[in-house]
Structures are given as structure tokens and as C-alpha cells.
Amino acid sequence: MNATRLFSVAAVAAFASFAAQAGSAYGDLYGANFDASVQSTRASAEVRAEGAAALPAQKNFVVLQASQPSQLSRLDVRAEAVTAARAGEIATGNRS
Structure with a gap:
């Protein structure tokens, strides 16, 4: 059983090293350092x-x-905005 465990740990380490090398090659190949x-x-x-x-x-x-x-004065614009808001003419939410 110790040999099986040792073999599985070695296999995982080998796959991890291959993945690390492939990852660095992938980054260079696809412009990570362009x-x-x-x-x-x-x-x-x-x-x-x-x-x-x-x-x-x-x-x-x-x-x-x-x-x-x-x-227009500031008060005129404000009065028009209040009138438009009460009439529902100002778009809100996703409609705007």
C-alpha cells in the first residue's frame, strides 16, 4: 500500500508540473506578455x-x-420638472 501511495503522489506531482509548464506556455502563446x-x-x-x-x-x-x-430661470426649470414628473413624462428605471 505504501508503494501505491508513493506512486499516486508522484503522479500528481508530475501532472502538476506539466500543468504549470503548459500554463506558462499558454500565456506566452496567446499574448499574456504582448x-x-x-x-x-x-x-x-x-x-x-x-x-x-x-x-x-x-x-x-x-x-x-x-x-x-x-x-429660463432655475425656478422655471424646476417647475417644469415637477409638472413633467407628475404627468409621468420623465423616464425612470430601465426605460431611460
Whole structure:
């Protein structure tokens, strides 16, 4: 029985070592250390400018125009909000 127990412990240790080696190879194979091996060829300002130029083409993007000052007072806006909330016109929860 001691030989069986010794053999099973040796088998478990062997499988664990194979798994550890496979895990490290897996990480290297699928890019776990990708950023350490890449040398950038473009300036960060160039990449940011390209991203800013591509941003309007994204889904649901709204270009904000320069807004004009509101003609309503804070009290007027608050009164409209109360009226809309009482009428059920303000979406809440998952509907918003």
C-alpha cells in the first residue's frame, strides 16, 4: 500500500508540473506578455488625433454645438420638472 501511495503522489506531482509548464506556455502563446514585446512606431499625439477624427463615426455620437445661455430661470426649470414628473413624462428605471 505504501508503494501505491508513493506512486499516486508522484503522479500528481508530475501532472502538476506539466500543468504549470503548459500554463506558462499558454500565456506566452496567446499574448499574456504582448505589450512587452511591441515597439511603438507612432507618436501618441498622432494616435490621439486619429482617434479624435474617428470619434464622430461612432454609434450614438452627438456633436455638441456651442450652446446659448438659457432664457429660463432655475425656478422655471424646476417647475417644469415637477409638472413633467407628475404627468409621468420623465423616464425612470430601465426605460431611460
